[in-house]
Amino acid sequence: MTGPRGFTVFFTGLPGSGKTTLANALLSRLLERGKRPVTLLDGDEVRKILSSELGFTREHRDLNIRRIGFIAAEITRHGGATICSPIAPYEAARREVRERIEAVGGFVLVYVSTPLEVCERRDPKGHYAKARAGILPSFTGVSDPYEVPPRAELVIDTTSVRPEEAAERILRRLESDGFLRPTAAP
Numbered sequence: 804m805t806g807p808r809g810f811t812v813f814f815t816g817l818p819g820s821g822k823t824t825l826a827n828a829l830l831s832r833l834l835e836r837g838k839r840p841v842t843l844l845d846g847d848e849v850r851k852i853l854s855s856e857l858g859f860t861r862e863h864r865d866l867n868i869r870r871i872g873f874i875a876a877e878i879t880r881h882g883g884a885t886i887c888s889p890i891a892p893y894e895a896a897r898r899e900v901r902e903r904i905e906a907v908g909g910f911v912l913v914y915v916s917t918p919l920e921v922c923e924r925r926d927p928k929g930h931y932a933k934a935r936a937g938i939l940p941s942f943t944g945v946s947d948p949y950e951v952p953p954r955a956e957l958v959i960d961t962t963s964v965r966p967e968e969a970a971e972r973i974l975r976r977l978e979s980d981g982f983l984r985p986t987a988a989p
């Protein structure tokens with residue numbers, strides 16, 4: 804007997820775009836639904852331990868994403884569900900992760916496309932203000948690049964989409980791709 808196919812939902816977007824908020828909303832919905840364990844690899848959490856020695860050069864950002872991708876691929880290979888929510892500003896690193904994961908299971912890239920002005924207005928951690936003031940260098944969107952993904956399974960602008968609705972869209976996508984069993988309509 805074979806178990807369920809593993810999958811990874813990978814969020815990318817500017818700081819403050821809503822990646823962590825959406826990742827947590829999706830995590831709750833997935834846990835509600837199933838027996839399947841779900842691993843969350845959030846950007847900030849990963850940088851505290853797994854990538855604690857890394858900075859914010861392109862090389863270090865790419866290495867951070869490669870590590871996240873490696874773990875997500877291993878979990879996916881064994882039939883698990885993984886949610887990743889780093890910034891992942893570079894297309895080449897995202898593509899490498901996609902290839903690694905698609906070789907062993909499902910990969911859903913969610914581009915959280917919330918515009919810079921909105922992210923900056925929210926500034927949940929005060930990082931944009933510090934970046935504008937020159938206190939925080941190499942800050943994505945201000946003084947460091949963000950490459951918009953040319954291809955994403957889902958594009959979600961949280962200016963107009965609530966976290967619950969975003970989670971719902973991702974669940975529907977996972978269902979239509981055959982990674983989750985559709986729930987009966989209420």
Ligand SMILES: Nc1ncnc2c1ncn2[C@@H]1O[C@H](COP(=O)(O)OP(=O)(O)O)[C@@H](O)[C@H]1O
Pocket residue numbers: 816817818819820821822823824825888925927961962963964965966
């Ligand atoms: N519809 C929405 N979806 C996600 N976040 C939202 C939304 N509306 C407002 N926010 C707020 O935007 C901020 C997003 O922060 P966060 O999820 O930490 O972003 P990121 O992880 O991308 O840096 C939070 O303060 C959140 O409450």
Ligand SMILES: [Mg+2]
Pocket residue numbers: 822823824845846847888
């Ligand atoms: Mg975050």
